[in-house]
Amino acid sequence: MQDKIVIVIQARMSSSRLPGKVMLPVWGKSLLMRMVERVQRTQYPVTIVVATSTDASDDVVENEAYAHGIPCYRGSLNNLLERHYLAARQYGAHVVLKIPSDCPLIDPAVIDATLDLFYEQPGHYDYVSNLHPATWPDGNDVEVMTMTCLERAYYEATHSWELEHTTPYIWEHPEHFRTGNLEWSTGLDLSMTHRFTIDYPEDYDFIVQVYKKLHPLKPAFSCNDILQLLEDRPKIYEINAGYAGVNWYRNHLSDLKTISADQTKVLP
Structure with missing residues (x-):
């Protein structure tokens, strides 16, 4: 039996730093639909579900x-682990991908590469991501897990930050799960220097400029296309460069055993 792969995109309007960001306009469509459009380009047969x-x-x-x-599941506002699990269960997932809605520039080739590693040795992994450690520019986040793995996290996670961020229980407990990590084949690590995600108004301005320059000529532009654009037009890179490396880890360094201080930074 072929696995049913469900990609869950968690999206809500009540972002504390940039409320309503998922509905901001980007080249004629909402940011959320621009992201869905990119995720749909994966080479794998998938079901995409928006979980709000x-x-x-x-x-x-x-x-x-x-x-x-696009199918939609509605669940808990703050317990994203529960929302993710119940959405995946409702749509009959065997394998679940978590891709946050703040990654509207995600490269579908990164999704494919992460799934390639997951399936390289069938049944070998419970969880594979490209985040532990991360190497791609921030905003290319892919986490793949079996439904059994997600279900165990759902029933066993107890800390508020485990529930809010969906997967920490998994990668913080390697004694329970067989995990793997995909590093960027270029050998580069731009995870702390390049920011393709959205959490602040500057991030939105950056994304709009990337779409304005790349989308008209190449709608399916890649991560490498963005990097070339930033090399050619450094002023675009500078728009949100001050937030590069800022992520949620900074608030939980005392809780996370597998995350070190050099994997995050404080707000500018």
Whole structure:
């Protein structure tokens, strides 16, 4: 039996730093649909599900998903582990991918490469990501796990930060799970110097400029295309460079055993 692969994109309107970011316009479509558009380019047969909350503010997210023919699951506002697990269960997943909605520039080739590693030795891994340690520019986050793995995390995780961030229980407990990590084949590590994700107004300005320059000529532009653009036009790189390396780890260094201080930085 072929695995049913479900990609869960968690999206909500109540972002604390940039409220409503998933519905911001990017070259004629919402940021959320621009991201879905890129994820759909994976070479693997997948079901993409937008997982949002039952909060009334997220009605617009559900409507946006359905308007574009994308399945939507609605669950807990703050327990993202529960939301992720129940969405995957509802859509019959055997293998689950977590890709956060703040990665609208994600390169589908990174999704393919992570799945390639997961399936390289069938049944060998419970969880594979490209984040531990990360090497791609921030915003190319892919986590692949078996449904059994996600289910165990759902039933066993207890800390608030494990529930909020979905997968820490898995990669923080290597004694329970067989994990693997995909490093960028270039040998580069731009995870702390290049920021393709969105959490601040400067990130949005950066993404708009990337789309403005690349999308008209090459809608399926790659990570390498973005890097070339930034080399050619360093002023675009500078738009959100001050936030490069800023991530949620900074608030939980005392909790996370597998994350060190050099994998995050404080706000500028």
